[in-house]
Amino acid sequence: xxxxxxxxxxxxxxxxxxxxxxxxxxxxxxxxxxxxxxxxxxxxxxxxxxxxxxxxxxxxxxxxxxxxxxxxxxxxxxxxxxxxxxxxxxxxxxxxxxxxxxxxxxxxxxxxxxxxxxxxxxxxxxxxxxxxxxxxxxxxxxxxxxxxxxxxxxxxxxxxxxxxxxxxxxxxxxxxxxxxxxxxxxxxxxxxxxxxxxxxxxxxxxxxxxxxxxxxxxxxxxxxxxxxxxxxxxxxxxxxxxxxxxxxxxxxxxxxxxxxxxxxxxxxx
Amino acid sequence: xxxxxxxxxxxxxxxxxxxxxxxxxxxxxxxxxxxxxxxxxxxxxxxxxxxxxxxxxxxxxxxxxxxxxxxxxxxxxxxxxxxxxxxxxxxxxxxxxxxxxxxxxxxxxxxxxxxxxxxxxxxxxxxxxxxxxxxxxxxxxxxxxxxxxxxxxxxxxxxxxxxxxxxxxxxxxxxxxxxxxxxxxxxxxxxxxxxxxxxxxxxxxxxxxxxxxxxxxxxxxxxxxxxxxxxxxxxxxxxxxxxxxxxxxxxxx
Ligand SMILES: Nc1ncnc2c1ncn2[C@@H]1O[C@H](COP(=O)(O)OP(=O)(O)O)[C@@H](O)[C@H]1O
Ligand SMILES: [Mg+2]
Numbered sequence: 087x088x089x090x091x092x093x094x095x096x097x098x099x100x101x102x103x104x105x106x107x108x109x110x111x112x113x114x115x116x117x118x119x120x121x122x123x124x125x126x127x128x129x130x131x132x133x134x135x136x137x138x139x140x141x142x143x144x145x146x147x148x149x150x151x152x153x154x155x156x157x158x159x160x161x162x163x164x165x166x167x168x169x170x171x172x173x174x175x176x177x178x179x180x181x182x183x184x185x186x187x188x189x190x191x192x193x194x195x196x197x198x199x200x201x202x203x204x205x206x207x208x209x210x211x212x213x214x215x216x217x218x219x220x221x222x223x224x225x226x227x228x229x230x231x232x233x234x235x236x237x238x239x240x241x242x243x244x245x246x247x248x249x250x251x252x253x254x255x256x257x258x259x260x261x262x263x264x265x266x267x268x269x270x271x272x273x274x275x276x277x278x279x280x281x282x283x284x285x286x287x288x289x290x291x292x293x294x295x296x297x298x299x300x301x302x303x304x305x306x307x308x309x310x311x312x313x314x315x316x317x318x319x320x321x322x323x324x325x326x327x328x329x330x331x332x333x334x335x336x337x338x339x340x341x342x343x344x345x346x347x348x349x350x351x352x353x354x355x
Numbered sequence: 356x357x358x359x360x361x362x363x364x365x366x367x368x369x370x371x372x373x374x375x376x377x378x379x380x381x382x383x384x385x386x387x388x389x390x391x392x393x394x395x396x397x398x399x400x401x402x403x404x405x406x407x408x409x410x411x412x413x414x415x416x417x418x419x420x421x422x423x424x425x426x427x428x429x430x431x432x433x434x435x436x437x438x439x440x441x442x443x444x445x446x447x448x449x450x451x452x453x454x455x456x457x458x459x460x461x462x463x464x465x466x467x468x469x470x471x472x473x474x475x476x477x478x479x480x481x482x483x484x485x486x487x488x489x490x491x492x493x494x495x496x497x498x499x500x501x502x503x504x505x506x507x508x509x510x511x512x513x514x515x516x517x518x519x520x521x522x523x524x525x526x527x528x529x530x531x532x533x534x535x536x537x538x539x540x541x542x543x544x545x546x547x548x549x550x551x552x553x554x555x556x557x558x559x560x561x562x563x564x565x566x567x568x569x570x571x572x573x574x575x576x577x578x579x580x581x582x583x584x585x586x587x588x589x590x591x592x593x594x595x596x597x598x599x600x601x602x603x604x605x606x607x608x
Contacts, residue, residue: 256440263406263434264457265427274456278444355443355488 145325150332153325161314161333168311169337171227171299175234176291176341183239184284187246191276197247208240212298216305225306234298238291242284249283250276285349292341300334311337357420359384359512359544360405365414367400367570374400376569377414382546384419384511387538389559390548391601393608397570398548402514405546406434419511428463430454432512433505437520439497441489441504447496448472448485451504468509475503478540480533495526502537512544520550528586531557535584552605556597557584564601566608574604 127147133139134146141149154161186204190197216233223229253275261271303312311334318327360382367375375397382388390398403409404416407423418426426432433454441450451472455465470478476485479499489497498518505513519527531554538545549555555562559578566573578597580588588594 254438254440256436256438257442259403259408260434260436260440261457262408263427263432264430264454265461265463266457267460270457270460274453275442278442281444353444355490 142322142324145328149325150328153329154332157326157329161329164309164311164314164330165333165337167227167307167309168296168299168303168334171230171302171310172234172295172337172341174227174231175236175298176238176295178231179235179238179295180242180288180291182235183242183287184246187243187250188272190243190247191250204240204243207236212237212301216301220302220306229305230299230302230307230310233302234295237294237298241290241294242287245283245287246280249280252283253279282353285345285353288345289342289349292345293338296334296338296341356384358382359386359419360546361415361417362405363415365404365416366412367397367404367409368412373569375404376571378570378572379414380563380572382512382544384544385542387535387545387558387560388547389555389562390546390565391550391552391555391562391605392565392570392573393567393605394550396565396567396608398565399516400570401565402434402516402546402548405512406432406514426512428458428461430458430463430466430508431510432514433508433510435498435501435505435513435515435518437517439489439494439501441497441500443489446486446488447476447481447492447500447503450489450500451475451507454504454508466509468507470506472503472507475506476500478506478537479503493526495522495530498522498530499533502534506537506541506543509541510543512546515545515547517548517550519554527551527554532586534558535582539583552598552601553589553594555601556580556594557589562601564604564608573608576601576604 131147134144145153186200190201212233215236216229219232219236220229223232257275257279258271261275266274299310300312300315303310304316307313311330314330315327315334318324318330358381360380362378362380365375365378366373378401390401392398400409404411405418405423407427416423418431421429421431441447442453445453455467455472458465468475473485476482476499479502481496481499481503484492484496489500492500501518519530522530534545534547535558537543545558547555547558549558556578562576562578564573564576565571576597580591580593580597
């Protein structure tokens with residue numbers, strides 16, 4: 087009886103040991119970058135204090151943190167417009183890219199006609215085209231959305247075309263044997279098989295659309311994180327500048343996380 | 356009785372290249388045919404010709420007296436590929452149901468097996484794994500899903516292109532027995548391409564031996580071994596005799 091208990095007990099212990107090991111590995115994976123970041127911030131704080139760097143050149147992390155709290159209402163007032171422009175640009179740019187990708191896959195002619203134009207537009211630096219767009223659409227919301235959309239557009243177009251073409255030849259032969267129509271092949275085979283490609287593009291777009299919105303605000307705006315960055319820079323309010331930059335990257339992280347969660351829920355294979 | 360498939364002087368060409376040269380052949384309804392031949396001799400091309408994936412350059416192909424296109428639209432045949440060709444985002448059950456969804460908007464009449472998709476999965480030994488995604492299944496299990504999917508529209512002719520070619524021997528033997536069971540239960544005609552002589556002998560009532568350069572029919576060998584066949588049949592003298600004979604034929608190709 088004791089012998090049986092022991093043999094039964096053994097794998098359980100092994101299991102527990104393995105789980106503990108896995109937990110430690112996960113903990114190390116999280117702890118390493120966090121500790122590194124804390125270390126860097128501490129070095130920065132100490133460096134700024136030790137060398138007496140003036141605050142308008144490089145504020146200390148504690149100053150930035152204080153500003154984040156004291157200027158929170160102002161930061162938020164500028165955060166929402168940028169979030170709105172980013173999300174709108176993300177939606178517009180990606181929807182356009184997906185629709186055009188579908189047209190490209192559907193017709194070689196359309197692809198031949200428009201792909202070179204898409205490549206050309208993509209080669210223009212966003213910083214160079216932003217003023218043009220602000221001139222065309224004015225200093226309002228539209229220009230920022232267009233810039234954010236433009237920056238999302240190309241990676242999604244290219245990935246989506248590849249995704250729609252990624253169907254295995256055998257799946258297409260199967261569809262043919264089943265006498266499937268073109269639209270059935272599209273909805274039931276091509277579109278689902280493009281989703282992993284689409285999501286890798288959306289993850290890029292999630293962060294670049296924020297860049298687009300901010301660049302748009304630099305050129306012409308009086309609200310938004312981009313406008314606040316310009317304002318804080320010209321007024322030598324470095325702590326506010328840093329806090330704004332911090333919030334901008336927070337916005338990117340937020341967008342990225344949202345897309346990643348959606349991906350994990352949708353692409354389960 | 357109307358033959359399951361009938362080829363009359365059928366040729367297939369890819370540009371200048373002749374893949375199939377003048378094959379005339381009648382496939383008896385309800386029978387199990389194995390197809391053997393050196394690689395590149397046109398075995399896959401023959402199945403693709405029968406399944407209306409490629410047209411003949413000349414000659415005639417009919418399935419149960421209909422054109423291949425009419426037979427395709429009536430779902431009289433089904434195809435099982437070497438890699439199961441499952442849709443990775445669909446569960447086993449949803450993959451089996453795919454043929455019931457396709458072709459609907461074309462307005463074709465889709466025949467339905469007396470067995471539900473669930474029961475078909477049970478027939479191929481996948482009870483309990485209905486809701487697994489393909490990547491959660493082994494290669495053998497995926498191939499069984501593909502077989503269940505092929506049966507869901509109650510085909511009269513089943514075309515199989517080296518379906519077990521990528522599987523290990525144990526799994527393959529097991530699936531061979533299961534396939535014979537399916538054949539006996541459904542009465543479907545089977546054309547089964549393989550590159551394994553023992554597999555061809557074990558499964559088939561007849562073995563079609565093809566020849567390469569250009570692809571043509573070499574010989575039809577009747578396998579007079581009784582059904583139901585069990586693994587022991589492989590140890591009999593007749594089995595060895597058939598295998599030896601086919602090996603000689605294959606070497607002569
Ligand atoms: N789509 C195609 N285009 C050109 N040649 C092809 C095509 N499909 C098959 N072939 C050629 O036809 C011959 C027979 O091919 P296949 O039927 O696949 O052979 P098997 O299945 O017997 O190995 C091969 O020489 C192959 O290269
Ligand atoms: Mg082949």
